[in-house]
Amino acid sequence: MLEDWDQEFIERAYAQAKKSYDEGGLPIGSVLARGSELIAEGHNQRVQKGDPIAHGEMDCLRKAGRQKSYRELTLYTSLSPCMMCSGTIVQFKIPRVVINDTENFGGNEEFLKSRGVEVIDAAHPASLELMARFIREKPDLWNEDIME
Amino acid sequence: MLEDWDQEFIERAYAQAKKSYDEGGLPIGSVLARGSELIAEGHNQRVQKGDPIAHGEMDCLRKAGRQKSYRELTLYTSLSPCMMCSGTIVQFKIPRVVINDTENFGGNEEFLKSRGVEVIDAAHPASLELMARFIREKPDLWNEDIME
Numbered sequence: 001m002l003e004d005w006d007q008e009f010i011e012r013a014y015a016q017a018k019k020s021y022d023e024g025g026l027p028i029g030s031v032l033a034r035g036s037e038l039i040a041e042g043h044n045q046r047v048q049k050g051d052p053i054a055h056g057e058m059d060c061l062r063k064a065g066r067q068k069s070y071r072e073l074t075l076y077t078s079l080s081p082c083m084m085c086s087g088t089i090v091q092f093k094i095p096r097v098v099i100n101d102t103e104n105f106g107g108n109e110e111f112l113k114s115r116g117v118e119v120i121d122a123a124h125p126a127s128l129e130l131m132a133r134f135i136r137e138k139p140d141l142w143n144e145d146i147m148e
Numbered sequence: 149m150l151e152d153w154d155q156e157f158i159e160r161a162y163a164q165a166k167k168s169y170d171e172g173g174l175p176i177g178s179v180l181a182r183g184s185e186l187i188a189e190g191h192n193q194r195v196q197k198g199d200p201i202a203h204g205e206m207d208c209l210r211k212a213g214r215q216k217s218y219r220e221l222t223l224y225t226s227l228s229p230c231m232m233c234s235g236t237i238v239q240f241k242i243p244r245v246v247i248n249d250t251e252n253f254g255g256n257e258e259f260l261k262s263r264g265v266e267v268i269d270a271a272h273p274a275s276l277e278l279m280a281r282f283i284r285e286k287p288d289l290w291n292e293d294i295m296e
Contacts, residue, residue, distance in 0.1 A: 053210050087235020
């Protein structure tokens with residue numbers, strides 16, 4: 001169920017995706033929050049830093065720094081988490097994930113749910129549109145990012 | 149099955165773990181190789197860089213930079229991969245993982261095998277001893293790294 005403050009972070013995750021797109025990178029952004037409190041935000045850094053592990057979610061978690069616990073946090077992501085990011089969500093014991101787009105990429109939602117993670121599909125129109133546009137424009141870069 | 153060149157990389161993964169231990173960090177190291185050719189090596193950077201996603205395997209994959217494919221590569225790690233690193237191995241389609249220590253930490257070997265990854269337990273005595281020593285010496289840091 002979406003809370004009142006979720007919409008702001010859904011928009012921030014999209015804004016991070018758009019920032020990365022405008023930089024020539026993969027348009028995938030992420031936000032980490034404790035209730036209505038912003039902890040960190042980040043975006044995919046494959047192009048910008050040549051870093052293959054810096055998916056949006058990972059860049060956000062890196063920027064959040066060392067945390068003693070993630071059990072009260074929500075991770076927002078503009079695109080459904082890949083297996084790397086899903087494994088990280090489980091390992092870090094993040095209990096709640098809000099996803100803007102499960103159409104352009106997906107498939108790990110059931111894995112997350114099977115490990116006790118609450119998964120919410122926010123179906124954010126601008127995120128859906130931006131990712132679809134990027135995949136049309138740069139299919140090679142997209143395939144490299146998901147190792148296809 | 150271990151190949152002739154594996155032993156060198158098993159030792160290098162341990163050497164990376166020992167380097168991190170000597171720096172005051174978590175003693176977990178990793179190597180990425182294509183047959184007998186070294187691609188990259190790295191170690192846990194939680195203490196050194198304050199980076200919670202930089203487990204040994206992740207630091208190694210970051211240092212390897214952008215790769216078009218991992219399908220001919222082996223990942224060596226001084227300690228059995230957590231769920232983050234296991235998810236990454238699956239996402240990156242790394243077909244073969246050699247683990248120095250499955251005693252001090254483990255549990256994701258079956259997940260990896262279920263996704264088609266060849267998993268080899270090298271049971272490397274120095275790695276087993278170093279990790280056991282570290283967990284005795286710094287249990288709080290160890291628990292933080294695995295989010296317990």
